[in-house]
Amino acid sequence: MSDVMVDHTQKLEETAVPNNLEQQDKQDEEQPQQSVQENAEYEDEELHKHLVPDIIQLPLIPPSAVEFNFASYFAPDFMKPGNDQYVYRHANGLCVVGLASTHLAFKDKGGITAVDFNVGKSDRSGMKVTGKRKKNAQHFESNTALCKVCTNGDSYIVRCCVKGSLLEVNERLIKQPELLHSSADREGYIAIIMPKPADWLKVKASLLSLEEFKKLRVLC
Amino acid sequence: MSNEVESAQVSDAMEVAQLSSLAAVDSHAGSCEAEMPSRLLNDAVRSLPYHVVKDLLSIGVCSRCVLRILGTEDHIYCHSSFSQSMLCSVLEEVTGFKSECDFQFCSVCLGVLQLIYRDDKETLVKMESPNDMALVIAELVKKEGHQIDGFSLEVSIPQFILENESSLLSGMKKRYESEPWLQERLLSKCVSVKDVLKFAITKPLETLLDTKASASSFRIRLAYTHKMAFGNSVERNQGFKRRKIGTENGLQNVNDESVVANKDCSDYPTNETIAVTGRSSLKVPIDKVSEPCHLVYLCYRTHIYLCGRYLKYSRNVSQTRWIIDEERMGEASVEEIIGSNILPMCRGDNYKFHAAGREDIDVRMLGSGRPFLLEIQNARQVPSEETVKEIESKINGLENKLVGVKNLQVVGSQGWTLMREGEAEKQKQYCALVWISRPLEDEDVCSISLLNDMQILQKTPIRVLHRRSPLERKKIIYWMKIERIAESSQYFLLHLCTQAGTYIKEFVHGDFGRTQPSIGSILGCRAEILQLDVTDVKMDSE
Numbered sequence: 001m002s003d004v005m006v007d008h009t010q011k012l013e014e015t016a017v018p019n020n021l022e023q024q025d026k027q028d029e030e031q032p033q034q035s036v037q038e039n040a041e042y043e044d045e046e047l048h049k050h051l052v053p054d055i056i057q058l059p060l061i062p063p064s065a066v067e068f069n070f071a072s073y074f075a076p077d078f079m080k081p082g083n084d085q086y087v088y089r090h091a092n093g094l095c096v097v098g099l100a101s102t103h104l105a106f107k108d109k110g111g112i113t114a115v116d117f118n119v120g121k122s123d124r125s126g127m128k129v130t131g132k133r134k135k136n137a138q139h140f141e142s143n144t145a146l147c148k149v150c151t152n153g154d155s156y157i158v159r160c161c162v163k164g165s166l167l168e169v170n171e172r173l174i175k176q177p178e179l180l181h182s183s184a185d186r187e188g189y190i191a192i193i194m195p196k197p198a199d200w201l202k203v204k205a206s207l208l209s210l211e212e213f214k215k216l217r218v219l220c
Numbered sequence: 221m222s223n224e225v226e227s228a229q230v231s232d233a234m235e236v237a238q239l240s241s242l243a244a245v246d247s248h249a250g251s252c253e254a255e256m257p258s259r260l261l262n263d264a265v266r267s268l269p270y271h272v273v274k275d276l277l278s279i280g281v282c283s284r285c286v287l288r289i290l291g292t293e294d295h296i297y298c299h300s301s302f303s304q305s306m307l308c309s310v311l312e313e314v315t316g317f318k319s320e321c322d323f324q325f326c327s328v329c330l331g332v333l334q335l336i337y338r339d340d341k342e343t344l345v346k347m348e349s350p351n352d353m354a355l356v357i358a359e360l361v362k363k364e365g366h367q368i369d370g371f372s373l374e375v376s377i378p379q380f381i382l383e384n385e386s387s388l389l390s391g392m393k394k395r396y397e398s399e400p401w402l403q404e405r406l407l408s409k410c411v412s413v414k415d416v417l418k419f420a421i422t423k424p425l426e427t428l429l430d431t432k433a434s435a436s437s438f439r440i441r442l443a444y445t446h447k448m449a450f451g452n453s454v455e456r457n458q459g460f461k462r463r464k465i466g467t468e469n470g471l472q473n474v475n476d477e478s479v480v481a482n483k484d485c486s487d488y489p490t491n492e493t494i495a496v497t498g499r500s501s502l503k504v505p506i507d508k509v510s511e512p513c514h515l516v517y518l519c520y521r522t523h524i525y526l527c528g529r530y531l532k533y534s535r536n537v538s539q540t541r542w543i544i545d546e547e548r549m550g551e552a553s554v555e556e557i558i559g560s561n562i563l564p565m566c567r568g569d570n571y572k573f574h575a576a577g578r579e580d581i582d583v584r585m586l587g588s589g590r591p592f593l594l595e596i597q598n599a600r601q602v603p604s605e606e607t608v609k610e611i612e613s614k615i616n617g618l619e620n621k622l623v624g625v626k627n628l629q630v631v632g633s634q635g636w637t638l639m640r641e642g643e644a645e646k647q648k649q650y651c652a653l654v655w656i657s658r659p660l661e662d663e664d665v666c667s668i669s670l671l672n673d674m675q676i677l678q679k680t681p682i683r684v685l686h687r688r689s690p691l692e693r694k695k696i697i698y699w700m701k702i703e704r705i706a707e708s709s710q711y712f713l714l715h716l717c718t719q720a721g722t723y724i725k726e727f728v729h730g731d732f733g734r735t736q737p738s739i740g741s742i743l744g745c746r747a748e749i750l751q752l753d754v755t756d757v758k759m760d761s762e
Contacts, residue, residue, distance in 0.1 A: 043587075047586055047587050047755060050533075050584070050586055050753070051586070051651045051713060051753060051755070052705070052713070053653055053705070053711075053750075053751065055705060055706075055707050055708055055711070058708070058711060058750070061655075062655050062748055062750055063748075064729075064746070064748055065725075065729040065731075065748055065749070069683065090682055090683060090686075092683065092684075092685075092686040092687075093686060094682055094685055094686055096682065096732065129690050130689065130690070131689050132687060132688060132689055134690070167685065167690060168679075168690060170732075170733075172733060179733070186730070186732050186733065186746075187730070187732060187733035189732045189733075192682065192685070194686065
């Protein structure tokens with residue numbers, strides 16, 4: 001352990017925060033006593049000992065932020081065969097919805113070419129939700145259309161899956177539809193919905209857990 | 221007739237007895253006053269316009285109010301040994317007034333200056349001298365266990381009393397307007413009921429508490445209230461109007477009801493008015509006062525503040541008490557650890573914890589620590605510098621080592637300015653344990669260190685979106701440094717300094733791409749944050 005510590009101290013000098021050192025220099029000018037600088041260095045070392053983790057304790061691949069903070073649910077063949085969607089629910093009740101990796105759109109040869117939020121009665125990308133109370137948020141049913149995902153040959157309607165207030169849609173998909181390919185489960189999310197507690201309980205019954213979904217789709 | 225003589229003799233005897241007891245008092249207090257208090261009093265009384273005194277006494281004004289309203293200096297009649305009955309008899313004796321009916325309570329001050337009140341048990345209390353009231357207060361201070369080096373005395377009285385007084389004064393000005401003494405005595409503002417009472421009680425209180433009256437955080441408050449004062453002021457005014465009908469001052473009756481009511485003149489007690497032809501009547505707006513004021517004695521210390529910086533070594537301790545559905549989140553809170561150790565040393569009622577910003581329960585607060593302010597309510601004792609140092613050592617020496625404290629000290633209200641400073645504008649420094657989905661290259665270390673004063677755009681993180689407005693916030697990352705961890709190619713320490721209000725966790729993992737740029741987007745891979753520590757909260761003043 002001590003070897004590791006020695007290494008770190010050396011590394012700290014190399015990669016050390018320049019600002020801190022500058023501040024210490026200034027201090028030296030004002031108080032030309034050795035002890036002040038020594039104290040500051042000692043405190044930094046003490047602090048540093050707290051910061052360095054015990055590597056052995058750390059997992060090789062840590063859980064992702066999504067895995068850690070959200071409960072994953074899946075809606076297979078939602079309203080239409082092949083329409084697999086995910087619902088990631090945060091402890092605070094908010095749900096992030098998007099395309100599961102097994103969605104039919106990903107099987108299309110040409111890939112996804114466009115995402116259009118102008119479906120149903122309004123353009124979902126145009127709404128502005130404001131304030132803590134989420135004024136102006138539209139209330140949608142679970143089968144309300146969120147957007148249309150277009151491929152070379154086909155187009156697919158993505159739906160809410162959860163009844164609630166629409167807080168946000170992922171506008172980046174308009175300019176960067178390829179996000180759906182690179183990370184449909186993170187940067188490629190479709191929308192954020194806020195269901196009422198009672199509505200969530202109702203919908204939860206019809207969703208699958210990750211385990212159940214994997215079995216269903218025969219994934220590893 | 222014989223009654224009068226007898227009573228005159230009795231009152232003479234009383235006066236002699238009083239004067240001799242005063243003499244005893246005088247010889248004791250002689251060194252303080254230039255002349256004997258009793259002589260000053262007698263001189264003052266003899267200089268009063270007797271007919272006015274009689275008029276006032278006959279409408280139920282108490283002796284202290286009479287002296288006060290007629291401009292007598294308060295130190296003359298406020299000597300703590302001058303009892304109620306003594307003052308009363310001196311006035312009556314000199315003016316030859318005989319009180320026929322018993323006015324229990326003064327029609328102006330409602331008994332306040334007669335030292336009569338109802339206590340919290342509804343018992344009627346009649347104190348003889350201001351000294352007795354001072355004793356009650358001193359007992360209360362002792363019972364509460366307050367350690368004081370000064371006190372500030374406050375008296376609050378119902379607004380009603382001031383209304384009484386001002387209507388009496390305007391009545392007097394009209395009635396006696398041509399008289400010579402009026403200029404000198406009435407037209408300068410008379411000492412208020414509050415000030416007289418405070419004056420009377422302060423000296424004996426200083427002696428009993430062995431300390432001086434000053435602007436102090438320790439407050440002694442006499443709170444007088446009166447049932448009638450809570451009555452509908454409309455009701456009061458209507459009653460007012462009813463009685464004012466018939467004065468030559470030509471106060472018009474607006475209300476027909478009042479005219480009708482006026483016809484039943486016989487209902488009115490005649491002793492409250494003095495019918496003298498050609499002169500306006502002297503009235504007070506209320507009838508014989510049947511109830512005195514209700515008095516509550518209060519003594520308390522105003523808030524004292526302790527400030528300092530706290531450190532949080534645990535990832536399972538919240539900043540403030542956090543309870544959801546009756547279950548506590550985390551094993552403890554900074555607020556409770558600090559508060560529960562300081563409160564008993566101050567023997568206070570309650571504490572309130574304020575900090576310059578906050579960190580999540582799973583984030584440690586290290587380095588210089590975060591400034592905090594602890595407000596203690598009604599402390600019985602202000603801790604000394606030594607005691608404060610002891611408290612600091614105690615908290616830092618706690619076995620579970622969850623929290624630490626630095627620079628603990630008692631401060632005045634400037635503590636608040638220190639807090640405000642730490643909040644919005646300041647820079648905060650962090651150290652994050654980051655994992656990326658590919659090995660770290662030297663290039664990465666270099667490129668990160670070159671990013672200075674980088675602006676990022678953060679949409680309200682999903683984890684707080686349920687309770688905060690959906691906004692896009694611009695924040696600045698001042699500098700960043702990667703510190704490699706030996707034996708790991710994908711874990712590293714990220715040191716960074718950011719603008720206050722930046723969500724660090726989201727800056728690392730990107731929050732579904734809603735924070736742009738993020739560490740992940742800068743390094744072109746997936747990034748996760750495992751641990752976060754605050755290493756510095758920069759404050760201007762230090």
